[in-house]
Amino acid sequence: MSNNWGEIRDEIKRRVLDRELLPGAKLPSDQELAEEFGCARTTVQRAMQDLALSGTVNRRRKGGTRITLHPITRxxxxxxxxxxxxxxxGKEYGYYLVSREILVTPPYVASSFGLSKPMEMLHVVALHLADKKPYIFEDRWIAHATTPEVLDVDLSRESANEWLIRNRPYSDCEVRFLAKNATPHEAELLAADTDDALFVMERTTWINSAPITMVRAIAAPGYQLVTKAS
Amino acid sequence: MSNNWGEIRDEIKRRVLDRELLPGAKLPSDQELAEEFGCARTTVQRAMQDLALSGTVNRRRKGGTRITLHPITRxxxxxxxxxxxxxxxGKEYGYYLVSREILVTPPYVASSFGLSKPMEMLHVVALHLADKKPYIFEDRWIAHATTPEVLDVDLSRESANEWLIRNRPYSDCEVRFLAKNATPHEAELLAADTDDALFVMERTTWINSAPITMVRAIAAPGYQLVTKAS
DNA sequence: TAGTGGTCTAGACCACTCA
DNA sequence: GAGTGGTCTAGACCACTAG
Incomplete structure (x- = not known):
């Protein structure tokens, strides 16, 4: 007799892990499960909501609840x-502004924003340091047409990222992860060798389809992005 | 008067985007919001659950609901x-088994699993092709102590990944993304040049702390992982 | 210790979609 | 058309924690 949704979720998960429920298997309806667990249907619904969110089950009206046929790692x-x-x-943070100037966007920036024509943006290059060693190199374009106040900010003291986060929320964001070889310039700034493999995180943000900023963050050699999945 | 939780969520989001609610701002209690929106408290709770999950707000009992002070990209x-x-x-899939043998785990594999001692595992190397061109190179270790049936599987016909997904669910998974320079061997298999920057996805999975598999998937040059964030 | 969010209940109606 | 999941309500009690 489980009367909290976490226990119901865990019990279903256990049945999947113990292979009592195989991929594609159909579960009883929420109503029947509520009777089995001796709780209200709402409680089963809450457990199922969580399992659906984590990709463990698929739910369809009339079709019922099934164990996901092709599980993916989410x-x-x-x-x-x-x-x-x-x-x-636990490291000491350092920040260094490399350059700041208004330029016309090169094609790859304009296309990342989905712009049909190039436009003037604020181009900011900066370096983040951990314990005085290069950590992340940041190449950023800021649409000052959308956020004119940014032109008055002293970006040699505060990173553009922090200012934008406090002052310019976004409605949409696209993230890209990729690998690239270090150019001589990047190698010099990141204390790496030319052609070293570098991990790159690119982000483009908009507010109601108006461009805000695009940043290419290039990590020093050895950087890893780690997470636990369900 | 909103009486569905999605509308309430969107209205709160709008207030954040329009800077009516700034980072750190405290929202009225669920009860008060329910009166404002003319709905039951449960409905506000559902909207807030979604906002908390996406990282827009922080909720604490007694402390109330606040707009996230340092928003992160989730x-x-x-x-x-x-x-x-x-x-x-829309491409043609191809699969090629490069090697399959039982070996003692090298230190980096054992430590990835959190094992104190090396153990014998099945080591499988394979190549995935898209339209007959190398797409992903897969270097995998499978703990056949945990999943002995895998020894009877013909891995030249079906990738170990697909067999495992259908037959060996996991309870825990760790994912790592990184960049590395191509070794001569990797370059040859992926039709790349030695030292090309390659994007690597590593995954280690366990079932109730027993190791299942660890895979290093190395993508051909140009690979990107793309997603939309909230 | 009192205020606020988290959860549960029992019941109702709606929306989707399978047969 | 009927079965199933999605949502809403009104009320209750519990769990956490800020002051």
């Missing part, structure tokens, strides 16, 4: 502010 | 079966 990454990531690791 | 990746990923992209 991973969630929280990408923090770089300063907090470094400080949380 | 991204969710679904890592599918490679065959389905290729077929979904």
């Amino acid at each position: 991973t969630t990454f929280d990408i923090p502010i770089t300063r907090l990531e470094i400080e949380t690791a | 991204t969710t990746f679904d890592i599918p079966i490679t065959r389905l990923e290729i077929e979904t992209a």
Whole structure:
């Protein structure tokens, strides 16, 4: 007799792990499970909501609940502010503004925003340091047409990322992870060798389809993104 | 007067995007919001559950609900079966078993599993092809002590990944993303050049702390992982 | 210790979709 | 058309924690 939704979820998970329920198997209806567990249907619904969210089961009206046929690994990454990531690791944070200028967007930036024409944006290049060593190199474009106040910010003291997070929420965000060889310039800034494999995180954000910023964050050699999945 | 939870969620989100609610701002209690929106408290609770899950707000008993002070980008990746990923992209899937042998785990594998001592595992190397071109190179260790049936599977016809997914659910999974330079061997298999930057996805899975498998999937040059975030 | 969020119940109606 | 999941209500009690 389980009367909390977490126990019901765990019991269903156990049946999957113990192979009592195989991929594709159909579960009883919520109503029947409620009777089995001796609880209200709402409670079963809450457990099933969680299992559906984690990808364990698929639910369809009239079709019922089934164990996912082709399970996928669903991973969630929280990408923090770089300063907090470094400080949380117990290291000393450092920040260095490399350049700041208004330029016309090159094609790859415009296309990332989905713009049909190039436009002027604020281009900011900066370096984040952990214990005085290069950690992440940041190449950022900011649409000052959308956020004009950013032109008055002293970006040599505070990273554009932190200012934007406090002052410019976004409605949409696209994230890309990839690998690239270090250019001589990147190698120099990151204390790496030319052609070293570097891990790159790109993010583009919009507010109601108006561009806000696009950033390419290039990590120093050895960087890993780690997470636990369900 | 909103009486469905999605509308309430969207209205709160709108207030955040329009900067009517700033990071750190305290929201009225669920009870008060229920009166404002003219609905039951349960409905507000459902909306808030969603906002908390997406990282928009923080909720604490007695402390109330606040707009997240340091918003983070929370991204969710679904890592599918490679065959389905290729077929979904409308390409022809190919699979080639490179090697299969029982070996003692090298230190990096044992430590990834959290094992104190090395143990014998099945080591499988395979290549996934998209339209006859190398797509992902897979280097996998399978704990046949946990899953002895895998020794009888013909891994030249079916990838170990697909067999495991159908036959060996996991309770825990750790995922790592990183970049590495191609070794001569990897370069040859992936039709790349030695030292090309390659994107690597590593996954280690357990069932109730017993090791199942660890895989290092190395993608051909140009591979990107893309997702939309909230 | 009092306020706030988390959960459960019992019942109702609706929305989707399978047969 | 009927079965099943999704949502809403009104009320209750519990669990956590800020002041």
